[in-house]
Amino acid sequence: MTSAPLLAAAADDAERHGVFTLDGFPFWAVYLVAFCIVMARAQATYWLGRGVARGLGGTRLATFLASPRAVVVIDRLHRWGPPAVTLSFLTVGVQTVVNLCAGYLRMPFGRYLVALVVGCLLWAAVWTTVGAAALYAAIWLFLLHPVALLGAAALVVAGGWWWLRRRRARTPAEVETA
Known part of the structure; x- marks a missing residue:
């Protein structure tokens, strides 16, 4: 079984629509939709944090906000404020906690909104x-060599597992100096 017809169709589609499109939608439309989605999600998380601060004391969310990870984020938000909110969007897995903590700490909405936008x-x-x-790279790799895509995915998962395991194995003294 050859993937040449699929590759030719994909190359033709890329030529007609450009690389940064989604099923023929222009870049600006895809960008605007992505912006609206993340804006709505971050706002919901912020207001959830505000709700917890207002009186949802015994909930699982309140317990999470007392966890070591959340305490570190709360400390950074106290220290850095809005820049921490802005920079959290360049990370994976931290932005939700930062937005939740910003709401929980009742960061003034005007300052939060500027950092959020x-x-x-x-x-x-x-x-x-x-x-x-x-x-697109994953799609092309799948079309050319599906086994190579599985291998690449396995490498990413193994690297993430190694990083998490290494991070959890650090001693408390190493965590304080980090």
Whole structure:
């Protein structure tokens, strides 16, 4: 079984629509949708944090906000404020906690909103360019060599597992100095 017809169709589609499109939609439309999605999600997380601060004391969310990871984020938000919110959008897995903690700490909404808009603009730019390129690369790799895509995915999972295991194995003294 050859993937030549599939590759030819994909190359023809890329020539007609460009690389940074999603099923023929222009870049700006994909960017705008990504921006709106992340803006809505981050706002919901912020207001959830505000709700917890207002009186949802015994909930699982309140317990999470007392966890070591959340305490570190809360400390950074106290120290850095809005820049921490903006920069959290360039990370994976931290932005939700940062937005939740910003709401929980009752960061003034005006300051939060400015940081949020800049962060969402950055997030949408990264995911509509780098994210789209990674998606197209995965599709091309799947069309050419599906086993290679599985191998690449296994390497990413193994690397993440190794990193998490190494991070959890650090001693408390190493964590304080980090």
